Amino acid sequence: MTDASINTHTIQPEAGFGDYVALLKPRVMSLVVFTALVGLLAAPVGVHPMIGFASILFIAVGAGASGALNMWWDADIDAVMKRTAKRPVPAGKVEPGEALAVGVALSGFAVVMLALASNLVAAGLLAFTIFFYAVIYTMWLKRWTPQNIVIGGAAGAFPPMIGWAVATGGIGLESVLMFLLIFMWTPPHFWALALFMNADYEKAGVPMLTVTHGRRVTRNHILAYTLLLAPLAIGTGFTSIGGPVYLAVAVVLNALFVVGALRIWRRDEAISQDDKYKVEKSFFGLSLLYLFLHFGAILAEAALRPYGLGGWG
Amino acid sequence: MSLRAEHELHRRRAGRNIGLALVLLGFIAIVFGLTVVKVTSGDPMQAFDHVSRPEMVPGAAPAKGD
Numbered sequence: 230m231t232d233a234s235i236n237t238h239t240i241q242p243e244a245g246f247g248d249y250v251a252l253l254k255p256r257v258m259s260l261v262v263f264t265a266l267v268g269l270l271a272a273p274v275g276v277h278p279m280i281g282f283a284s285i286l287f288i289a290v291g292a293g294a295s296g297a298l299n300m301w302w303d304a305d306i307d308a309v310m311k312r313t314a315k316r317p318v319p320a321g322k323v324e325p326g327e328a329l330a331v332g333v334a335l336s337g338f339a340v341v342m343l344a345l346a347s348n349l350v351a352a353g354l355l356a357f358t359i360f361f362y363a364v365i366y367t368m369w370l371k372r373w374t375p376q377n378i379v380i381g382g383a384a385g386a387f388p389p390m391i392g393w394a395v396a397t398g399g400i401g402l403e404s405v406l407m408f409l410l411i412f413m414w415t416p417p418h419f420w421a422l423a424l425f426m427n428a429d430y431e432k433a434g435v436p437m438l439t440v441t442h443g444r445r446v447t448r449n450h451i452l453a454y455t456l457l458l459a460p461l462a463i464g465t466g467f468t469s470i471g472g473p474v475y476l477a478v479a480v481v482l483n484a485l486f487v488v489g490a491l492r493i494w495r496r497d498e499a500i501s502q503d504d505k506y507k508v509e510k511s512f513f514g515l516s517l518l519y520l521f522l523h524f525g526a527i528l529a530e531a532a533l534r535p536y537g538l539g540g541w542g
Numbered sequence: 543m544s545l546r547a548e549h550e551l552h553r554r555r556a557g558r559n560i561g562l563a564l565v566l567l568g569f570i571a572i573v574f575g576l577t578v579v580k581v582t583s584g585d586p587m588q589a590f591d592h593v594s595r596p597e598m599v600p601g602a603a604p605a606k607g608d
Binding site: 243244245246247249277279280283286345346 | 551554555557558560561562572575576578579580583
């Protein structure tokens with residue numbers, strides 16, 4: 230842009246550094262950093278702290294890159310949803326082409342750097358995660374099927390597997406269980422949100438389960454996934470990444486989660502509207518805590534291991 | 543308009559430039575750190591100088607002086 234163009238009235242607001250950071254979805258990145266770190270630290274073999282730090286950073290950059298690609302592709306629907314209208318592309322701060330360039334460049338950068346910092350398995354998993362989130366979920370499934378959340382959840386479930394692969398160079402039962410924990414948690418988490426944010430998705434024409442099959446079916450699905458999630462989450466406690474601390478946390482949280490899902494299932498729209506979706510909102514809040522505490526407990530077991538306290542001895 | 547006039551846009555550009563500079567400096571530091579770690583704690587390394595190395599042959603007698 231030349232100085233002459235500054236004087237025109239048609240100029241776009243120029244993006245600040247923070248707008249490019251926002252393009253990488255920092256909140257999603259923080260979850261990715263946390264779960265990938267847990268995957269890395271829970272692995273039976275250690276890595277040098279510098280390699281661990283750099284690997285987690287490159288995983289986060291890869292996640293951010295897929296976020297930028299998502300914002301590039303979804304700018305049209307982001308603009309009509311209240312929750313996403315202020316994102317850099319729909320807000321006009323970053324050009325769609327720029328978002329695409331940032332996304333593609335950072336994807337390549339993150340994968341190559343992760344391969345150099347750790348190993349090809351971790352880099353391959355990261356490349357697949359970016360492809361899965363940007364192409365399979367964002368471009369293909371999100372606007373096509375009400376099961377979008379279920380399949381898209383897989384993309385968010387890969388980071389602990391990548392962290393595990395950084396340390397071990399492979400895939401293990403425990404890393405698959407951590408993947409499944411997030412994968413099975415995502416549908417009840419998002420569908421609870423969709424129950425009280427329905428208007429947004431409907432306006433954007435995204436085939437959310439609440440829009441295509443109605444709220445009754447969504448409530449049934451929340452309960453079904455929660456009931457499938459509970460044994461999986463508790464069962465993880467008996468593997469090498471689990472232990473008494475994890476098991477205690479998992480039993481309590483899953484009991485609360487199942488009770489919450491049952492309450493959602495027993496309600497109908499009239500009751501929910503009467504109390505402004507109080508139960509759905511508290512279930513959504515609990516779901517955030519649920520994931521954080523499960524992974525926190527895995528981390529605690531790993532942290533206690535050097536003192537002979539973590540795991541099952 | 544004077545070129546020296548401070549516009550909000552200039553502040554944004556300065557912020558972007560400083561941000562990018564810090565990111566690049568951070569990247570240099572990370573690559574340097576990774577290099578040091580890989581070189582000092584990596585697998586035992588041996589230069590390849592196009593001559594046969596008897597110690598690499600399974601079952602071969604150790605080289606003189608070993």
